[in-house]
Amino acid sequence: MVKNIFFLVFSILMVSACAANKGTSISGKIEGASKMSVYLDKMKGGNNSEILLTAETGQDGTFEFKIPEGLKKGIYRLRIGAQLVDILSNGSEKKVVVNGSLSQLNNFEYTVTGSPLTEEYTQKVQDYINKKMDVPSLQKYTGETADPMIGYQIANRLFTVRPEFIDLHNKVSSRYLTAYPEQETAQFYQQVVGQLAQSIKMQSAAAKIQVGQPAPEISLPGPDGKVRKLSSYKGKVVLIDFWASWCGPCRKANPMVVDIYNRYKSKGFDVFSVSLDGVDSRTSAQIQDQQQLNQIIDQQKTRWLAAIQQDQLTWDGHVSDLKKWECAPAQEYGVRSIPQTFLVGRDGKIVALNPKFDLEEQVKKYL
Numbered sequence: 001m002v003k004n005i006f007f008l009v010f011s012i013l014m015v016s017a018c019a020a021n022k023g024t025s026i027s028g029k030i031e032g033a034s035k036m037s038v039y040l041d042k043m044k045g046g047n048n049s050e051i052l053l054t055a056e057t058g059q060d061g062t063f064e065f066k067i068p069e070g071l072k073k074g075i076y077r078l079r080i081g082a083q084l085v086d087i088l089s090n091g092s093e094k095k096v097v098v099n100g101s102l103s104q105l106n107n108f109e110y111t112v113t114g115s116p117l118t119e120e121y122t123q124k125v126q127d128y129i130n131k132k133m134d135v136p137s138l139q140k141y142t143g144e145t146a147d148p149m150i151g152y153q154i155a156n157r158l159f160t161v162r163p164e165f166i167d168l169h170n171k172v173s174s175r176y177l178t179a180y181p182e183q184e185t186a187q188f189y190q191q192v193v194g195q196l197a198q199s200i201k202m203q204s205a206a207a208k209i210q211v212g213q214p215a216p217e218i219s220l221p222g223p224d225g226k227v228r229k230l231s232s233y234k235g236k237v238v239l240i241d242f243w244a245s246w247c248g249p250c251r252k253a254n255p256m257v258v259d260i261y262n263r264y265k266s267k268g269f270d271v272f273s274v275s276l277d278g279v280d281s282r283t284s285a286q287i288q289d290q291q292q293l294n295q296i297i298d299q300q301k302t303r304w305l306a307a308i309q310q311d312q313l314t315w316d317g318h319v320s321d322l323k324k325w326e327c328a329p330a331q332e333y334g335v336r337s338i339p340q341t342f343l344v345g346r347d348g349k350i351v352a353l354n355p356k357f358d359l360e361e362q363v364k365k366y367l
Helices: 002-022 102-107 116-129 135-145 148-158 163-179 184-208 248-267 281-285 290-310 328-332 359-366
Strands: 024-031 037-045 048-056 062-067 074-080 083-089 095-101 110-113 219-221 227-229 237-243 269-275 317-319 340-344 350-353
Touching (some): 024 102, 037 062, 074 148, 083 095, 083 110, 083 116, 116 135, 135 148, 237 248, 248 359, 350 359
Parallel strands (some): 024 095
Antiparallel strands (some): 074 083, 095 110, 340 350
């Protein structure tokens, strides 16, 4: 009986100890923040956040949050008025203490203890602000040696997502998503960086794809699997036509192109059609079964070939990498919508951008 009672008491103590070890407290003292609301936010990506808890500081600026279930891995933010304190959690914190002055929080002039990731992050930012670390050193640390969560938060706070920092953001995004794939911030960041990279490609393409500039090479497989190259058409007037079987406006425009092709092919006019049929990487990533993915790609190819037959597109120049909008030439040519066409002269240079109703006149002009 005594043994049973001892075991019961021991079990209760162990459960209580585990419960105590599981929770997290975040407390501190903020000078100049008497009787102010303090918010604990969970960051979701960019400036998007969710308010988890709210407290009010005491007369002396003290505050405390208790999270019984403990902080989960992720990025949090203390918000007092317009002032912010970043907290990076590895999920093991028990007692986090924040001290500082209200007017200086946004300058990172505060201390945090009990959170290893936050302590390291704050120290590196302070070193940079106080010129103990220069930009190249901080970028190297951010993209290569920092914990990926620290790297993300430094990149997010100090290196705006702009073209001049795209290489850094690509590195940081890749490391962050690999280390913390479940984090909303990592997923959101990858999307933002991807959109920036795409925008940069488009801007670069816009600079190259101009009348008078050489048409960039296109080298892709045709329906029979053999590679066809745009450069092999040099000496002809060629209409590069980006289209897809699923594109209604493309299919409506095809009869006009067919008519012009049939009437001018004997004089040196040809068409080079690039199909955006297929499956993009986002869709592919959702399909775990490779056999199922191959079947879907085959279906897309079948629809492409059927559209060629149905619309009587009898020229030989049909190509596609079956990657939909991720088609490399489409990105290089800055294609954002279809149908989109480029007329190329006999010398391989672009002579007209997206000719539509004046296509025949343009073709006659350059033959």
